[in-house]
Amino acid sequence: MTASTELVTPTGVLLGTFTPGSPEWEEARGGLCITATEIAAVLGLSPWQSRFSLWHKKAGFATPPFELSREMKWGIRFEDDIAEEFAERHPEHPLLETGTWQHRDRPWQRATPDRLWGPGLVEIKYSPLGEGWGPDGSDEFPVHYRCQVLWQQDTLGLLEPASLAVLIGGWDYREYTVEYDPEDAELMRKAAREFLDDVTAGNRPPIDGADATYQTIRVQPDGREDRDVEIPFGTVCRWDAAYEAHQAASAELTAVRGEVLDLIGNGYRAVCEGRRIAYRTVNPDGTTLALQPYRRKDAA
Structure with missing residues (x-):
């Protein structure tokens, strides 16, 4: 089943279904909003984005172009297979494809869960080497994925335990449970709102040691002048x-x-x-x- 207006969640408003990297996808994620894949960057926990790089994106400054990594490419290819495995193991509810949602009272809070399943949601991942993933069924998984799933739960109002289904190395399938934590969700919302306020006020985050920060700085100049610049x-x-x-x-x-x-x-x-x-x-x-x-x- 593809995403449609028939899908209803307690607090989510369905915006549509968009192809990753497409203009529509970028538009749904752009502007003054925080998505589930961005909240970890707000908290300084993302391995792919920094507060600095995300701030520039939200403020409308130049950012490096979106590039589909090899891991992301294979993750997209494996997604349906991983979903099929989850569905076979959990036939008690249908596994529904979905799209991008925003919170009905907080339109700046958005999320794109991979699947809806019964009273909860399922996030699907692929990891080539399994770094950061503990044994099947444990609570050992990358913290930025916990942030992502918790934000999805909070956006859609699906507060029942969510599932992380991951395929490691092309053959090792594992599942993890993500419990909703209202206190952590409140802290995340507060951090996101303060971050967006900083974007509006023009308060740029300090330069940090993240590669995403360096790559963002690299694309800011739009030319070269033949002059020396004195630095401290x-x-x-x-x-x-x-x-x-x-x-x-x-x-x-x-x-x-x-x-x-x-x-x-x-x-x-x-x-x-x-x-x-x-x-x-x-x-x-x-x-x-x-x-x-x-x-x-x-x-x-």
Whole structure:
């Protein structure tokens, strides 16, 4: 079933169904609104966007063009297959395709859940390596996806537990439950409203270390003038120190990664006194594909 005006949710108003990357899709996500995929950036938790890059987008300044990554491309291709697996495992309700919604009382709050299912919703993901995803059924999954699903629940008023269905590496299917938390939802709404107020007032966020911030700054100039620009001495000191530290850290990281990988051997995880440090992903022949670090909060 495709999205239609027949779909009704407690607090959601259906705007339509749009192809990712299309002008209609961009329009539904643009302007002074916060979507479910943007709320993590507002909170400083997104791996793809920063507050700085999102602020520029909402303020109408130049931003890097949308590019469909390989992970996103395969995620779109696998979406129907993952949905089919979820439907087979949970036949008690039909799994409905849907579109972009806004909250009936807060039109700046928008969301595009992948599927509606009974009293809740289902968000579908694809992860090539499974980084950040814990065992099937656990509460270990990337925090930015929790933000996304919680925002979807809050927008549509579907407050029953939601499901995250993920396919890892093309064959490992897992499911996770996302509980609605009214206090967290309130904090997210407050942060989103303050962020949009900053956009209106022209209060640009500070430059941070996110790649999305750097890429946004790169597209701001629209030409080049043959002139020198004097920059602060303090910035120059940071520049010199950062480049020297980067060179030293890069060599040390390569060395310690090799040492950890050598110690793991044919094992799966490197641990120390109960703390998980890193884990191996492997090729079909058992050789190492990558050595992935555990984030400190996931390492216990």
